[in-house]
Amino acid sequence: MRPADLFRFARDAATGYPVRTALSVLAMAIGVAAVVLLTALGDGARRYVVGQFSSLGTNLVIVLPGRTGTGGFNPATAITNTPRDLTVDDAAAIKRAPAVQRVAPLTVGTSEISTAGRLREVMVAGTTHDYFAIRGFVTAQGTPLPDEDWNRGASVVVIGAKIREELFGNDAAIGQLVRIGDRRVRVIGVLKPVGQGLGMNTDELAIVPVSLAQALFNTNTLFRVLIEARSRDAIPAAREQALAVLKQRHRGEEDVTVITQDAVLATFDKLLGALTLAVAGIAAISLAVAGILVMNVMLVAVTQRTGEIGLLKALGAPARTIRLAFLSEAAMLSAMGAVLGYLLGQAGAFVLRQLFPVFPAYAPNWAVIAGLGTALGTGLLFGYLPARRAARLDPVQALMKH
């Protein structure tokens, strides 16, 4: 039998029984759609988290005051006491390490910002000129903090887009004086609106020189020191060097924690990747169920069409042709189901992306390929048994069943 004829024969056989064909196609479609949609969700979560971490900056090494046993981000590290402060001078010392490109000390606190009778709570970040480059902040108006002596900061502030809007509305903000806590500072820049950046909304941030922030919050210690390594390969070296410098300055005591963005990222990446695999595995079970359904449908088809199979044998069809005809029908059912399921899954992911724009719910390629492949594979695997049964029917017995 010619392949084109075989194809047409199988297609006519499938469309000859619309209900059973529709049901098995639907079962296969649901299986594939589940794989596509669930992996889109899992991988979307992974991408979301990875994206959030990447928004911190690239080639980043972070120094935290206090010693913690683990290398991960831990809410406790934000409130630990440390015997020796992490100071601005420490940060300046790290800057001289060879693997280090830029360093920015960071002090964080909340205060009130007010001007012309308007007042609101604001998160104040005390840092330096290089912080903008490390975090990739860009000003929409004005300039970033000036590159000056870290210990003698000017009374200036760079504010987030939302702060500007709430304080100044449509008026010009640059050059205006605002009050932060008990200090009067001049607005020299406004950040471009970007949105969320891992817990710190930059649109509602006020950035002042680090010395000003320390005076404001009456503290000597830093919240973080952000270090940008010279390259991705230099990250471990930068980490070691920063640690060595601080150990030396703190009289041999290792009372800081140095984490690399890479390590945090890799942990989350691995965790969420495993999660995606797990949901893909669960979805694959529905594919196996669909495969068994295709087998049942084909077994019923063989019983229904026993007389026809006998006729085909009488007309000179070898066993191979009959096997191929039923196998192609099973393959066709699962292929149609797979394509339909793929479209359904992608449509579902599209709807998800429309509903939650920040959530990148794209099914990963490997999942799509594995889903379609498994659908076709189970279709053929489970289609083989009925096809073999059809091919082995005794023609005399088969012809009597008409």
Added chain:
Amino acid sequence: MALIQLAGICRRFQLGDTTVNALADLNLQIDAGDYVAVMGPSGSGKSTLLNLLGLLDRPDAGHYLLEGRDVTTLSPDEQAKVRSQRIGFVFQSFHLVPRLTAAENIALPMTLAGIAPAERERRVAQALKDFSLDHRADHKPDQLSGGQRQRVAIARATIMQPPLILADEPTGNLDRHTGEEVVHLLEGLNARGVTLIVVTHDPAMGARARRQLVMEDGHLKQDSAGHAPG
């Protein structure tokens, strides 16, 4: 040379713990171009004989020579090839594929044999004309009358131009008038040299054949040609 030579053919069926001899040591010779009616009561073995002649069944013992070639020892696929090219079947219940049109049903043996579509179309068009089915080419079997269905079945049986046609009660499901039309068609094929073997209950139809075989209990009870009955 004889088209069909059966020598010592036995076919036994196991029914519970009794063995039924459907065919017992049957010897038979049928010449090319002959017109043979096989008659006998139900269970006399005539259907079994037809299945054996059509290579749908295998004998338990004996030899079957078709055109001088021993076909009992062939593999199932080789037998399928012989069925495809040398034998045409006509069944009592027509056995048309319900989802295929008349033309597609007629073309089915050629489709299975892998004949090119252009050649198929040419031969189907000729067959539709020969069996006056021109206006029914695109009809499904359930839109055809009994006589038309059997004409489609005969057209299908002859489309590969086999030298042997086996008909199992070809008029059994038809009224007298259409039955006669079908018999005329089959006899017309025989007149053009095709060997025709018909299994029938109908004595009138059996009487039209050139040679009558009467079977009983798996034996040839009577053979009008005077060959030694087995």
